[in-house]
Amino acid sequence: MRMELKVIPIVQVVIAMILMTLIQRFLPTLNYSDIINPKINSILVTLLVIIAILIGFLAIYSFRKHQTTVNPSKPETSSQVVDSGIYHYSRNPMYLAMLLALLAYACYLENLLTFLICGLFIWYIGKYQITPEERMLTKLFGQDYAHYKNSVRRWL
Known part of the structure; x- marks a missing residue:
């Protein structure tokens, strides 16, 4: 029942960031810095980073609190469905x-x-990470996970 991943999620993020950097380097013509005030853009970047860190911290905290694995390459070692927090x-x-x-x-x-790379990330992680994880969790936890899956959205 062990699930093998092709690329772990953090590496997927690094790959996405490299692709984004290459796009900026070699296709700079779609730069929108003249349209949006740099101060507003800086605030947006800062807020997104803070929210990302907060959500990531809360997610890891919930898993630790329930004493289950945060390792995405071993969902079969999950000890319970975490549905709180x-x-x-x-x-x-x-x-x-x-x-x-x-x-x-x-x-x-x-x-x-x-931003297209962000869309590619959503597609890739959904197909090659989340869907296999959900299959594994359904096998492990049956109706408990099915109920959770039906009552909580995948992303937001």
């Missing part, structure tokens, strides 16, 4: 935090094309 609002707050960090980086780069 931040998990009452999102089934995947750690991935949400990663996405918010990528959005912050896209805003920092001020290039519209970099």
Whole structure:
């Protein structure tokens, strides 16, 4: 029942950031820095980073509190369905935090094309990370997880 991942999520984030940096470097023509006030953009970047860190911290805290694994490559070692705290609002707050960090980086780069990488991240993590995790958790926890899955949205 062990699930093998192709690329762990944090590496997916690093790959996405590298792609975003390459887009900014080689396709700078879609830069929107002339449209949005730099001060407003800086505030947006800062807020996104703070929210990402807060959500990530709350997610890890909830898993630790329930004494279950935070390791995404070993969902079969989960000891219970965590459905309280931040998990009452999102089934995947750690991935949400990663996405918010990528959005912050896209805003920092001020290039519209970099936001496409955020969409690619959502697609990839949904297909190759979240869906296999959900299959594993359904096998492990049956109706408990099915009820949780039906009552809490995947992202927000």
